[in-house]
Amino acid sequence: MTVPDQQRELLDVSADRWHERIADLLAGGMRFLTLWSDPAERVACALGSGYGTTVVRSTPAPGELQSIVDVAGAAAWDEREIHDRTGVQFAGHVPLRPLVAHPAATADWVTPVSGDDVHQVAVGPIHAGVVESGHFRFHVVGERILHLDLRLFYKHRGLEAAAAGATPDLAARLAQRACAACAVTNSVAVAQAYESAHAGVPDAAVRRARTLLLELERLYNHLNDIGAICSGIGLATGSMAFAELKERAQRVNAELTGHRFLFDTIAVGSSDLDIDASTAAHLRARVAAIGAEAALLWADVGANRSVRARIRGAGILVRDEALRLGACGPAGRASGVNDDARADGGLLWYPGFVGATLNDPSGDVAARIEIRAREITACCAIIEDVLSDPVRPGRVTLSGPAAGPGIAQLESPRGRTVAVVEPDRAVIAGLHLRTGSYANWPALAAACTGAILPDFPLINKSFELCYACVDR
Amino acid sequence: MPAWTGRPGVFVLLRHLAALRRSTDLARGAPRSVAIRHVDAGSCNGCEHELGATLGPIYDLQRFGLSITASPRHADILLVTGPVTTRMRDALLVAYSAMPEPRLVAALGNCALGCGLLGDPAEMIGSVEAILPVAVRVPGCPPTPDEIARHLLAGLEEVRAAHVRPTS
Ligand code: SF4
Numbered sequence: 151m152t153v154p155d156q157q158r159e160l161l162d163v164s165a166d167r168w169h170e171r172i173a174d175l176l177a178g179g180m181r182f183l184t185l186w187s188d189p190a191e192r193v194a195c196a197l198g199s200g201y202g203t204t205v206v207r208s209t210p211a212p213g214e215l216q217s218i219v220d221v222a223g224a225a226a227w228d229e230r231e232i233h234d235r236t237g238v239q240f241a242g243h244v245p246l247r248p249l250v251a252h253p254a255a256t257a258d259w260v261t262p263v264s265g266d267d268v269h270q271v272a273v274g275p276i277h278a279g280v281v282e283s284g285h286f287r288f289h290v291v292g293e294r295i296l297h298l299d300l301r302l303f304y305k306h307r308g309l310e311a312a313a314a315g316a317t318p319d320l321a322a323r324l325a326q327r328a329c330a331a332c333a334v335t336n337s338v339a340v341a342q343a344y345e346s347a348h349a350g351v352p353d354a355a356v357r358r359a360r361t362l363l364l365e366l367e368r369l370y371n372h373l374n375d376i377g378a379i380c381s382g383i384g385l386a387t388g389s390m391a392f393a394e395l396k397e398r399a400q401r402v403n404a405e406l407t408g409h410r411f412l413f414d415t416i417a418v419g420s421s422d423l424d425i426d427a428s429t430a431a432h433l434r435a436r437v438a439a440i441g442a443e444a445a446l447l448w449a450d451v452g453a454n455r456s457v458r459a460r461i462r463g464a465g466i467l468v469r470d471e472a473l474r475l476g477a478c479g480p481a482g483r484a485s486g487v488n489d490d491a492r493a494d495g496g497l498l499w500y501p502g503f504v505g506a507t508l509n510d511p512s513g514d515v516a517a518r519i520e521i522r523a524r525e526i527t528a529c530c531a532i533i534e535d536v537l538s539d540p541v542r543p544g545r546v547t548l549s550g551p552a553a554g555p556g557i558a559q560l561e562s563p564r565g566r567t568v569a570v571v572e573p574d575r576a577v578i579a580g581l582h583l584r585t586g587s588y589a590n591w592p593a594l595a596a597a598c599t600g601a602i603l604p605d606f607p608l609i610n611k612s613f614e615l616c617y618a619c620v621d622r
Numbered sequence: 623m624p625a626w627t628g629r630p631g632v633f634v635l636l637r638h639l640a641a642l643r644r645s646t647d648l649a650r651g652a653p654r655s656v657a658i659r660h661v662d663a664g665s666c667n668g669c670e671h672e673l674g675a676t677l678g679p680i681y682d683l684q685r686f687g688l689s690i691t692a693s694p695r696h697a698d699i700l701l702v703t704g705p706v707t708t709r710m711r712d713a714l715l716v717a718y719s720a721m722p723e724p725r726l727v728a729a730l731g732n733c734a735l736g737c738g739l740l741g742d743p744a745e746m747i748g749s750v751e752a753i754l755p756v757a758v759r760v761p762g763c764p765p766t767p768d769e770i771a772r773h774l775l776a777g778l779e780e781v782r783a784a785h786v787r788p789t790s
Contacts, residue, residue, distance in 0.1 A: 252709060275710065275713050276662075276717055278693075279660075279690065279692070280660050280674050280677070280690060281662070282662050282665075282670060283662045283663070283664070283710055283713070304664070304709045304710050304713070305664040305665070305704065306707060306745055307664055307705065307740075307741035307742065307745050307746060308741050308742025308745035308746075309740065309741050309742075311742040311745075312740060312741050312742050323740065324740055324741070327666050327740045328666065329667055330667045330668025331667055331671065333666075374671070390635075390678070390679040391635045393680070394635060394639055394642065394678075394679055394680060397642065397675060397678070397680050398642075400675075410672075410766065411668055411671070413668075413763070443635070443638075447635065617667070618665065618666050618667045621664075
């Protein structure tokens with residue numbers, strides 16, 4: 151398997167050409183990846199085509215750029231975040247509500263919704279169970295949700311700010327800390343972004359090791375998520391059964407790497423993972439058993455009539471809306487958006503990758519649980535394939551730094567994660583992480599519109615987005 | 623009859639569950655009833671995953687009389703994860719002040735203990751201890767479900783021993 155040429159293009163444009171240039175690239179078939187503000191106080195937009203990327207950069211003049219949300223709906227949160235962090239205005243994005251900032255007055259961030267009997271239900275930041283912190287404001291009539299405003303960033307730890315001036319290894323550790331559930335994805339993303347800025351070519355050992363770790367991360371997450379949806383349904387059998395499978399998957403992680411969440415397994419420029427043939431064979435059999443039992447269990451649980459009645463038609467995200475909002479990952483695929491960063495090739499080990507798809511991508515809770523069940527099978531097959539040989543330490547060959555930022559795209563358990571690293575000799579000048587969860591939160595809010603309030607926990611679980619890697 | 627009875631999936635599950643529960647090797651301990659209110663004060667979610675597992679079918683913390691409650695009003699213990707971000711500080715203090723006395727605070731995970739923090743110091747208080755009196759400490763990043771169960775049980779035992787009135 152050859153390493154694809156990673157096309158990198160860098161376009162510096164004046165502020166008056168910003169919108170036009172990006173609109174042209176999108177019209178030419180590129181996908182919006184992320185927006186960030188770089189160390190030189192420019193605003194930059196990354197667009198992708200396969201594994202290739204184009205970066206458009208511009209200096210806001212004066213303090214303002216034209217909004218691109220009319221051509222890239224997925225950029226709405228990115229523009230709000232840049233506005234909060236830097237004060238840059240995005241003309242045409244009205245109103246530009248705060249996202250990261252937490253103004254004291256409710257009216258300063260909540261969407262005004264009015265009419266007969268409309269009232270608000272405020273939930274969080276502390277939730278009822280063992281759940282991450284964040285605030286939701288539902289605008290409802292009776293039980294019907296008219297609109298959902300999200301206020302996250304309660305867990306903001308300033309990880310990107312701390313990465314400015316850090317060594318690449320520290321930057322990868324900071325990204326790992328952003329979120330335990332996406333620890334491997336986030337740290338591989340930062341490692342690859344740094345390597346890509348240095349025309350890095352990973353050898354086969356590095357590609358296999360990283361792919362193995364990424365898929366092990368997906369495996370325990372998908373098992374967790376199906377269990378969580380079963381809890382949302384109120385089906386104790388399913389939630390207990392998948393909790394047990396998740397535990398076994400995490401014990402495989404611990405045996406392989408010494409850590410149940412695979413922490414500290416990713417290095418920039420190399421891989422230390424060393425698994426001999428007999429350990430590989432032993433773990434391979436355990437993963438195969440987990441996959442087989444998950445399939446058996448899902449065949450039981452998923453066919454149950456009362457389960458089906460509960461999950462069908464709940465929280466529908468239609469395909470057009472999913473596309474407009476940039477939904478990705480299992481949530482996007484459940485709505486018929488066939489976006490999977492693993493299919494782009496890239497610098498990993500996915501020979502002949504074909505993603506799981508649904509015959510009927512109905513965009514409801516049922517579709518989001520079904521796609522995960524199918525992906526577990528595919529995921530175990532990839533792990534078993536890698537583990538059919540020993541995994542050895544490897545290296546990434548790096549050359550001198552190229553101009554402009556390094557960008558990596560990976561498929562996390564939640565969707566497409568993009569990391570941007572601005573290299574500055576031996577350290578990095580800037581880090582930006584836009585995770586699959588970040589991409590999907592607006593889609594979750596859209597899926598709740600028209601649903602009933604008691605369905606929210608179930609719909610929320612069916613997306614199972616991280617707060618931690620959004621808040622950073 | 624539900625579709626899954628009589629199919630092999632559930633039996634496979636139950637067999638494994640029985641084996642895994644035996645393998646955790648936790649002693650049963652004295653019966654008690656303690657309600658825990660968990661607050662995520664800025665964790666990476668690893669501590670939540672493991673706390674969830676501690677309450678799950680294998681470690682089953684409920685068998686020792688410990689359970690999670692939805693309201694701080696019903697809680698005996700405030701169990702905090704994360705480095706206490708400046709944005710979670712007030713919510714955490716409100717939850718604590720809503721609890722009836724006697725109450726205890728437990729810090730779960732290295733972040734909550736203020737160890738090995740990563741991030742921008744301006745965004746974090748840095749440890750639970752800095753703003754609340756911590757009685758039980760559970761170190762680890764994240765602590766495993768087994769460690770969480772052991773530390774909570776041992777910590778409660780210690781607190782209880784310290785509060786037993788000497789009999790004369
Ligand atoms: S202690 Fe470790 S696992 Fe727990 S919140 Fe902190 S970084 Fe995450």
